[in-house]
Amino acid sequence: MDFSKIDPWILACSAVTVIVTIIMGFRSAKSSKSASDFFVAGRAVSVGWNASAISGEYLSAASFMGIAGMVMLSGYDALWYPVCYACGYLFLLLFIAGPLRRFGAYTIPDFAEGRYDSPIFRKIAVCFVLFIGFFYTMPQMKGAGTTLAYIFPGLPYWVGVALVGAVITLNVALGGMKGITLVQAVQYWIKMFAISVPVFVLLSVYGGYGKNLSLNHSASPPAIVQSVDPGTIVRKALPEKAPKDEAWVAPFGPLTTKAAKAAGLTASEAKPYSLLYTFSLIVALVCGTAGLPHILVRFYTNPDGVAAKKTTMWVMILIGVFYVFPPIFGVLGRNFLPELYAATGSKGPDKVVLELPTLIREKYGIMGSILSGITCAGAFAAFMSTFSGLLVSMTGALAHDVYGRMLRPAATPEERMKMFKWCAVLVGGVSVLLGSLVEPLEINFMVGQAFAIAAASYFPLLFMSVWWRGMTMKGAATGMLSGGLCALVSATIVNASTLALDKGPMGKLFAGFNGINDFWKVHPLLRILCEQPAIWTVPLAIGLMIVVSKATRHTVPADVRMKMLVLHAPEALGLKQEYIQEQQGPAH
Amino acid sequence: MSPIPPKESDFIHSEEFLHALMKRQLKLSISCAAAFLVVLLGLPLLNYLAPEMMATRVGGFTLSWLVLGVLFFPYVWIIARIFITRSMALETDEVRHAAEGNKRKS
Numbered sequence: 001m002d003f004s005k006i007d008p009w010i011l012a013c014s015a016v017t018v019i020v021t022i023i024m025g026f027r028s029a030k031s032s033k034s035a036s037d038f039f040v041a042g043r044a045v046s047v048g049w050n051a052s053a054i055s056g057e058y059l060s061a062a063s064f065m066g067i068a069g070m071v072m073l074s075g076y077d078a079l080w081y082p083v084c085y086a087c088g089y090l091f092l093l094l095f096i097a098g099p100l101r102r103f104g105a106y107t108i109p110d111f112a113e114g115r116y117d118s119p120i121f122r123k124i125a126v127c128f129v130l131f132i133g134f135f136y137t138m139p140q141m142k143g144a145g146t147t148l149a150y151i152f153p154g155l156p157y158w159v160g161v162a163l164v165g166a167v168i169t170l171n172v173a174l175g176g177m178k179g180i181t182l183v184q185a186v187q188y189w190i191k192m193f194a195i196s197v198p199v200f201v202l203l204s205v206y207g208g209y210g211k212n213l214s215l216n217h218s219a220s221p222p223a224i225v226q227s228v229d230p231g232t233i234v235r236k237a238l239p240e241k242a243p244k245d246e247a248w249v250a251p252f253g254p255l256t257t258k259a260a261k262a263a264g265l266t267a268s269e270a271k272p273y274s275l276l277y278t279f280s281l282i283v284a285l286v287c288g289t290a291g292l293p294h295i296l297v298r299f300y301t302n303p304d305g306v307a308a309k310k311t312t313m314w315v316m317i318l319i320g321v322f323y324v325f326p327p328i329f330g331v332l333g334r335n336f337l338p339e340l341y342a343a344t345g346s347k348g349p350d351k352v353v354l355e356l357p358t359l360i361r362e363k364y365g366i367m368g369s370i371l372s373g374i375t376c377a378g379a380f381a382a383f384m385s386t387f388s389g390l391l392v393s394m395t396g397a398l399a400h401d402v403y404g405r406m407l408r409p410a411a412t413p414e415e416r417m418k419m420f421k422w423c424a425v426l427v428g429g430v431s432v433l434l435g436s437l438v439e440p441l442e443i444n445f446m447v448g449q450a451f452a453i454a455a456a457s458y459f460p461l462l463f464m465s466v467w468w469r470g471m472t473m474k475g476a477a478t479g480m481l482s483g484g485l486c487a488l489v490s491a492t493i494v495n496a497s498t499l500a501l502d503k504g505p506m507g508k509l510f511a512g513f514n515g516i517n518d519f520w521k522v523h524p525l526l527r528i529l530c531e532q533p534a535i536w537t538v539p540l541a542i543g544l545m546i547v548v549s550k551a552t553r554h555t556v557p558a559d560v561r562m563k564m565l566v567l568h569a570p571e572a573l574g575l576k577q578e579y580i581q582e583q584q585g586p587a588h
Numbered sequence: 589m590s591p592i593p594p595k596e597s598d599f600i601h602s603e604e605f606l607h608a609l610m611k612r613q614l615k616l617s618i619s620c621a622a623a624f625l626v627v628l629l630g631l632p633l634l635n636y637l638a639p640e641m642m643a644t645r646v647g648g649f650t651l652s653w654l655v656l657g658v659l660f661f662p663y664v665w666i667i668a669r670i671f672i673t674r675s676m677a678l679e680t681d682e683v684r685h686a687a688e689g690n691k692r693k694s
Contacts, residue, residue, distance in 0.1 A: 079656045087664045090624055094617040094671060210648025250643060251635035251652055271636065278632045286628070306679075309672050316668050320661035327657055467614060561606060568609050570679040573600055573686055
């Protein structure tokens, strides 16, 4: 490792972010004492704090680094990611946020058990917290490895992954959710600052968003409504590997046509496949947002349903504003850092956000380093906050559900707190292990897969349980398991086949899966349906839920009307207290 | 757990109230979702069917890029805003409705 290549500014900014995060974690560890503090922050977090915290947790390495990298690599098609990440929240708001909050339970497994009076269903629901969680942590770990490899040139990718994983695991084990709420909220603002300020500086140096975009010519000279003078911008020549302008700037470009192209189809033959890919991606991201376990748990930290709705509104604004910026990095990166197209892994387009600000060093000297330091700090905030959130919800599932409910229901609060810490260490360790495998995969693509799994499992469960009285436990479980597992298996197959193509060590490890790639060439449609499974897994899950529930109609919970009232009646009517008294049971 | 007998004396526990409540909420949610989905799913279709039009340049952006990368966000905020205002009004109305119903029944 060559220490002389380390930029002191970049190192300093990143170090400050990490240290502030740790200190805040430790400080709040002192104030979080009870088990309830650990799990849902005492249920009294103000709208502003909670909205910032949800946004902070949501804006992951995929949002911060991955989108920019993907827009640079694939152009227009990648824009669906930021848009659906932000707008998927609308679905959550419209159909799920209010009712779920009124029902009042710590976690999704709590909801699953409460709605169907079934402890077995809780166990099934817990599995998906872990499945989705691990799929979501892999890209965060790649973000960590990429960023550290950028700050310390020559540092192996896996060292970065292990280092960041260890720091956050320690933080979570000591602080729990209460610490996290504060940390997440602050980290949202760090990320917002870190993505917007460099964009403003870069745009003022290199010309506007539209101007930079206009350098990419469309296929046929189009009608110009309002012309811009691209005169002053001189972009660098694109390398061989970069997609051509026409394909990049227009819909149905390299991202969505990859499978069809590999099968040797012509452009016009490939177009319907691209449309299918796009629709499936939209379904995955929009429904997936509404079913992310680590986001949903935050709705329980609101004092009431009205606050939950207001929070969602603010979250949509906070993340919507954020998501305008990363694609700008992608556009600028294409024009001014085309050499990244040639590299792969942690040195490829996924690091465009970190690298781009250093370009203005030539003109403004140290400013470039400071700006790059700021984006590095943002990247740290991104993967640290999302990983902490995931760690809390996965650890919560293990400690609260598996240990506290299944293995040892008689455990004392002290034992549970101790277990929470051990579970955090376990989950953190597995995440680091998985994270070090995925260097060749794109950050944003991996996050999309986690969404696809959530879309096919939790979304149908929540949506149908809230709005349809006829659901039975068997129906819900069958639908959720089939949809979720189909999505999980599809994602795993696609990842294995992609890793097999890698030229590095991962390629050797996964070489056995190379045969799948030959299969994809012959069956592009199957490849798309595996790469973006939501378009068939979501209807499959919902369909199975309806069919099986109808077949097992006699097992509809007897007090379903009361449950539906609690889910839907305004809280002012005070039905929840009444319901809990009647239940006389589960001590939440 | 024993099934809870429906309290016929109480309006808010009646089938009638729950049915009306869920129907009104679902109607609001579905109409907002429709406004959202028309644009979200319509855009890829427009890209597919009218590529020339969507490639029109507006201030350097292609029309399609401008809609998706910039204008879509405020559109969704407007829908969310409308939904929240309406659903809060709906809740207040339901509480009033329930109180009236209880009086009528008793």
